[in-house]
Amino acid sequence: MLTFERYEIILQLLEEKKVAKLAALVEATGASESTIRRDLTILENEQKLKRIHGGASLKKRKVEEPSMTEKVQYFAEEKREIGKKAANFIKSGDSIYIDAGTSTQAILPYIETKEIVIVTNGFNIIEEAIKRNFKTYVIGGYVKSGTHAFVGKGAVETIQQFRFDKAFIGTNGIDLDFGYSTPDPEEAQIKQLAIEQSNEAFVLADPSKFGEVSFAKFARLEQASIITSAITSADENAEYLERLAKETTVEVVNNDLHRND
Structure with missing residues (x-):
């Protein structure tokens, strides 16, 4: 799987779930944990997500509130x-x-x-x-x-x-x-x-x-x-x-x- 394809899968999963554990991202992409960790760091630097304990979350708007x-x-x-x-x-x-x-x-x-x-x-x-x-x-x-x-x-x-x-x-x-x-x-x-x-x-x-x-x-x-x-x-x-x-x-x-x- 190409890098940009992993990025799309990661961001799509976050759009659906708001929060995704590392294990779920590994399963969805078929990539290794180390690869996903690098992907998350890059995507966070691009302001597309936030890394959290054990995974990532979608960046929140200031007035956005989860149910x-x-x-x-x-x-x-x-x-x-x-x-x-x-x-x-x-x-x-x-x-x-x-x-x-x-x-x-x-x-x-x-x-x-x-x-x-x-x-x-x-x-x-x-x-x-x-x-x-x-x-x-x-x-x-x-x-x-x-x-x-x-x-x-x-x-x-x-x-x-x-x-x-x-x-x-x-x-x-x-x-x-x-x-x-x-x-x-x-x-x-x-x-x-x-x-x-x-x-x-x-x-x-x-x-x-x-x-x-x-x-x-x-x-x-x-x-x-x-x-x-x-x-x-x-x-x-x-x-x-x-x-x-x-x-x-x-x-x-x-x-x-x-x-x-």
Whole structure:
């Protein structure tokens, strides 16, 4: 197969799936892993894709947002690990805010105590929390069809009535200069309020979020700790995590990197 034919197959697969693992690209092209890795580097340099842990993703527009159905399919193993780590920070008696999203949903199966209060703007979080018999409050507003998040004036007014011991927030982008960001300004406002009204805040991020910038900023990096997957430290994103640890005061929780004092 000619080089340009591999490129076409890689880009076509990404158009269909948005994210493709290395194994899937190898199978689709019949090329070796080393060849595909070189192809991905070239295509990334040409601004046609973004390399991520174990594969590649289509470059995202600033206001583009994956649906809940799409999010569930991406980085399932990493999200389970992130959820387990996040749950370790939750103690009996805590009042916690859990943001809408699939990374944040992954926390719930690993929470060991039932003596907590959960506040959320996520339809998926509500269902999971009720199933597990957690005391749960829901902020108002309207529900977005894509992310199943409650946003708008009602959500803002309701969340302002609460204060939290800890907040667990999802993100679409983490950038050294721009901070944490998400495509929708209305969701960004809810995330910002949750962080400001918490004693501690944690942003949960799978490997695809590093180096990304979305449309609406919701916090500076130092306003929250980052919980990510230890798997990330073994791939191309390790260098980015090292920069986060060295160039900022943010704490990165992935078993290897710690706060830069």
